Structure formats: structure tokens, C-alpha cells
Amino acid sequence: MNATPYLTLIPLFEELQSERLIMRPYRESDAQALFEAVAESRDHIRPWLPFADTHQTVEESRDWIIHEQANWLTREDLILSIWERATNRFLGGTGIHPKNWEHRYFEIGYWLRVSAQGHGYMTEAVQLLTHYAFSSLAANRVEIRCDERNVRSAAIPRRLGFIQEARMRNHMAAPDGTLRTTLVFALIPSDLCRPLNEMPGDEKQRKTLPDHFVHRL
Numbered sequence: 095m096n097a098t099p100y101l102t103l104i105p106l107f108e109e110l111q112s113e114r115l116i117m118r119p120y121r122e123s124d125a126q127a128l129f130e131a132v133a134e135s136r137d138h139i140r141p142w143l144p145f146a147d148t149h150q151t152v153e154e155s156r157d158w159i160i161h162e163q164a165n166w167l168t169r170e171d172l173i174l175s176i177w178e179r180a181t182n183r184f185l186g187g188t189g190i191h192p193k194n195w196e197h198r199y200f201e202i203g204y205w206l207r208v209s210a211q212g213h214g215y216m217t218e219a220v221q222l223l224t225h226y227a228f229s230s231l232a233a234n235r236v237e238i239r240c241d242e243r244n245v246r247s248a249a250i251p252r253r254l255g256f257i258q259e260a261r262m263r264n265h266m267a268a269p270d271g272t273l274r275t276t277l278v279f280a281l282i283p284s285d286l287c288r289p290l291n292e293m294p295g296d297e298k299q300r301k302t303l304p305d306h307f308v309h310r311l
């Protein structure tokens with residue numbers, strides 16, 4: 095019997111930093127920035143993600159943020175805001191979606207405000223999150239899925255050396271209701287260039303993962 099039945103004690107982080115970016119859970123005070131970024135990006139998000147027409151007011155964004163803070167606390171979903179370090183400008187969102195904590199199987203999702211496209215920000219963010227997942231969450235699988243027509247999205251896992259494992263025809267409905275072909279990209283530890291124990295990472299934190307969700311091979 096597990097002493098801790100919930101996942102709330104899994105150690106996470108306050109923020110992650112890369113060369114140009116800071117990624118951290120949303121704060122209520124981010125509502126205005128989030129609302130403005132979605133408002134400028136609705137047409138750019140609409141073909142690919144279901145939230146293009148949400149965030150119609152700052153209050154709605156604040157409500158969503160509080161909901162995601164609850165998911166962070168329970169470790170059900172790890173949604174992150176992305177900020178440019180040099181300017182503190184809000185760039186977009188990403189997140190590690192735990193598909194199965196016991197097996198340490200995670201999916202990464204992402205979007206950028208339209209005015210932040212084309213600078214490699216998302217590639218940098220996904221690289222950092224992937225590294226975090228393997229080095230600190232001891233991931234066994236990190237996955238990225240996207241509509242085959244979403245060329246910019248598919249370019250990110252390709253650029254980072256993810257393996258394309260599947261091309262699923264008529265897999266699900268796109269936001270416009272048409273059936274889409276979904277590409278599945280993934281990395282597992284043996285795909286990494288260097289063994290995990292040689293990667294820089296938070297070894298101490300990895301060792302403190304509660305036993306009940308550490309998958310035993």
C-alpha cells in the first residue's frame with residue numbers, strides 16, 4: 095500500500111531557464127498578458143488547437159489560470175507560460191502533459207503568439223522541457239503529436255531529433271471538424287545521444303521521486 099496516494103509530492107520547479115527563455119507556471123497576474131497574446135493570435139491558433147475562441151476577457155484568462163494552477167498542484171497537468179528573458183515579454187504557452195505517471199510517459203504541447211513566430215523560441219522551449227523530462231522526471235517516453243498539415247509544428251520535433259513513429263490517418267477531428275492525419279513523434283532514453291546519467295540534470299531531485307510512481311523495469 096502506498097503511503098502517499100496522491101501525486102502532489104512529486105518535486106517540480108518554480109521556473110526553468112534557457113538561453114533566451116523563462117518557463118514557469120502561470121500566475122493570476124499573467125491574465126492580461128495571456129489574454130492579449132491569444133487575442134492577437136486567434137486566426138493563427140484556430141486551425142490547430144481548440145482554444146482559439148476562448149480567453150474572450152481577462153477574467154476568463156484568470157479563471158483558466160487558476161484552473162491550471164490546481165492541475166499543477168495535483169500534478170495532473172503541468173502547463174507553463176513562456177517569457178523572453180531579455181524583455182519579460184509573454185511569448186506563448188507549453189506544457190508537459192503526463193499521459194501516465196507510473197510509466198513516466200509524457201506528451202509536450204505548445205503554441206506561440208503570432209508575433210513571436212520564426213525566432214526558434216519554441217524549439218528552444220521544447221528542447222529544455224524534453225531535457226527536464228528525461229533528467230529530472232526520469233521520463234521513459236516523451237511524445238509530440240500534431241496534425242500532418244501543421245508543418246511548423248512538425249518541424250519542431252524533427253529539428254530536435256525526435257523519431258517519427260506513426261502517421262495515423264483519420265485519427266481525430268481537427269478544430270474545423272475535418273478528419274486529420276496525426277503524426278506521432280517520440281524520444282525514449284535509448285534514443286538520446288548520451289546516457290541519461292551523463293546528462294546534466296537534477297539527479298538529486300530524480301532520486302526523490304516517490305517510489306509508487308517509479309516504474310520498475
Ligand SMILES: CC(C)(COP(=O)(O)OP(=O)(O)OC[C@H]1O[C@@H](n2cnc3c(N)ncnc32)[C@H](O)[C@@H]1OP(=O)(O)O)[C@@H](O)C(=O)NCCC(=O)NCCS
Nearest residue numbers: 138139142204205206211212213214215216217240246247
Ligand atoms: C507551432 C508553432 C509554435 C511553431 O512556431 P515557429 O516559430 O515555427 O517555431 P520556433 O519558435 O521553433 O521557430 C522556428 C523558426 O524560427 C527560425 N529560427 C530563427 N532563429 C532560430 C533559432 N535560433 N533556432 C531555431 N530556429 C530559429 C527557424 O528557421 C524556423 O523558421 P522557418 O520555419 O521559417 O524555417 C507556431 O506556429 C504556433 O504557435 N502555431 C499555432 C499553434 C500550434 O499549431 N501549436 C501546435 C499544435 S500541435
